Amino acid sequence: xxxxxxxxxxxxxxxxxxxxxxxxxxxxxxxxxxxxxxxxxxxxxxxxxxxxxxxxxxxxxxxxxxxxxxxx
Numbered sequence: 001x002x003x004x005x006x007x008x009x010x011x012x013x014x015x016x017x018x019x020x021x022x023x024x025x026x027x028x029x030x031x032x033x034x035x036x037x038x039x040x041x042x043x044x045x046x047x048x049x050x051x052x053x054x055x056x057x058x059x060x061x062x063x064x065x066x067x068x069x070x071x072x
Contacts, residue, residue, distance in 0.1 A: 055061055
């Protein structure tokens with residue numbers, strides 16, 4: 001009977017430790033996903049700015065903007 005109590009106690013401790021580890025891993029994965037989301041928003045803003053800047057490298061865009069400015 002004493003062996004059975006020891007086994008149940010050890011299994012209970014093991015389940016509690018595994019539950020804590022699983023909760024910690026879920027928290028870590030959530031934090032990583034939030035960080036990646038933040039980085040992807042920054043990359044999206046950078047690529048938008050870069051595409052707007054490269055759009056002005058096109059001479060046709062520059063001349064059409066100049067023509068529009070002088071027509072006003």
